[in-house]
Amino acid sequence: MTEETDVVVVGGGIAGLITARELGRDGLRVTVLEARDRLGGRVWTDHRLGRDLEIGGTWLHWVQPHAWAEVTRYGLEVTRGPRPEEAYWLAGNEVRKGTLDGFMELIDPGMRRLLHETMRWIPRPDAPTSAAGLETVDRFSVQDKLDELALPVEEYHANEAAWVGHFNAPLEDGAFTSALRWTAATAGSWHLMHEASAVFRLASGTRTLVEAIAADADADVRTSAEVSRIEHGPAGAVVTTSSGDRIQARRVVLTLPQNILGDLDVSPRLCAEKRAAGREKTAAKGVKVWIRVRGPIEPFFAYSSAAHPLSVVRTEFLGEDDAVLVSFGADSRRISPHDVDAVRAALRVWRDDLEVLDVTGHDWMADPHSRETWLMQRPHQLTRYFAAQQRAEGVLHFAGSDYANVWAGFIDGAIESGLRVAREIRTAH
Incomplete structure (x- = not known):
């Protein structure tokens, strides 16, 4: 029938x-x-590690007009994770410790140089292929364009890790035009693009x-x-x-x-x-890992490089005796979101004072309904x-x-x- x-x-x-x-x-x-x-x-919101965690898509922002219209339509409350008080990043194999503002200042010159022609190539993000000659820049990867800048090693690794976090992929696989599209959506401001893609989420x-x-x-x-x-x-x-x-x-x-x-x-x-x-x-083939650690801790974020299993980690929830971190890696084949020992080892790239209690996530690359x-x-x-x-x-x-x-x-x-x-x-x- x-x-x-x-x-x-x-x-x-x-x-x-x-x-x-x-x-x-x-x-x-x-x-x-x-x-x-x-x-x-x-x-997908799922209750794990004592919190309602976003296993998949998470962040939205008022510069995202369609999502914000739905937030307004249904009266949904928006919140954010704790603002980081500490920042960690790598200069070669050395760990640097500072502040969020200090890290942003570090990557700002490279970001500006990388993205200075954003509005030339994507003048209208609602018509992303409208620029004449776009194919001449679409042949480049983010890695290609980042390498052209010849940044000092500390700036290079910091910028590289920031883009690995955005791309959820090895940078040699990701199109430079994808970086331009995200930035064009915020009228060429990399600061606003960074905020719009990684800070605010639905409270419930x-x-x-x-x-x-x-x-x-x-x-x-x-x-x-x-x-x-x-x-x-x-x-x-x-x-x-x-x-x-x-x-x-x-x-x-x-x-x-x-x-x-x-x-x-x-x-x-x-x-x-x-x-x-x-x-x-x-290009994206990465992993998102949620990590519960013993608390209390100061909220922090950390960037490593594309060579590490986890390139980005930051505090998303704080409790009296624990905290939950969210982290991303460029290649899901290099670390499982369920392997506690591997996650412990990955965190030691920056710091060895975190006691990992549990980890979780979902392998979207192995999911037959997404891949x-x-x-x-x-x-x-x-x-x-x-x-x-x-x-x-x-x-x-x-x-x-x-x-x-x-x-x-x-x-x-x-x-x-x-x-x-x-x-x-x-x-x-």
Whole structure:
């Protein structure tokens, strides 16, 4: 037996839920199929280490217009972690200790030089491929452009570690244009970009946003409903789940990340650009580790380098007798978020006075429903594939943070893309 509906949305992350909410308001029958047993996708609040932790996407900011509109719409409270009172970084193999302001002053010259042509190449972040000749700069990695600066070793390692934290990837894999896109979203200010991408979070967790959107969506939302095949033509599509359910729809919205979109059985198959991007994968392949240590401690942050398993660590929660740190590494194959001994060793790069009590996280690279963390493109991907990744193919439409214009890779980007695709379908009807 084949069900019928107007629109099937594949994926119950933020982009899929926004799409469903908007189309439901237009009176369309919408069915959301989410493969996981929960909603949210790469946004996931879970109670671990005695706290509600963000296992995936976390930070948002008032310069992210789509996310902030949802914060306002649902009256969500925003907070931040404790401001670091101590800072640690490396100069070669020597550990330096100072303040947050001192570290920012250290990296400022390199950041300014690296990003001084941001607005030339990305003059409008809402149209990221609009600049003439963009392909001439899209061929470079961040590593290429950082090496051109010939910075002193202490400045180099500090800037390198800061960008590894942003990219969640080895810098030789990450496109320089991805750094430009983030900075263009804050009108060329690297300070504001840094703050917007790593400081403010929802006080009661991203789950509150997921729950609010889902409750507001007039849609049939199903979890543990993995899609195995899509057959499409001019008049509509048939979506088949792994359990054998068949749903016929006039339109289908695919919200799968770049790294797994090409794995889906779609007939006729997707365009060559989408498939090529899927084969190449995104640059980001890192790890996010939550670490509970014995307290009390002074809040701190630390940067190492791309050569270390953990490149960035900072205090996110303070308790009377413990603290919880959040950390990032460039390559998930080099450290497990569940390996206490490996995390202890990684922290000793900066300091040996922290008693690690427990660690946790999620291997997003091994997760069959993501195979990536957040979007950071490789060289050439923006100019070769991005327009095609956004483009509808007949009755198939494509949403997701990976395909956003302004804040690709962020919650804001997921919301933007969901609104865009809902408008496409609304217009088509």
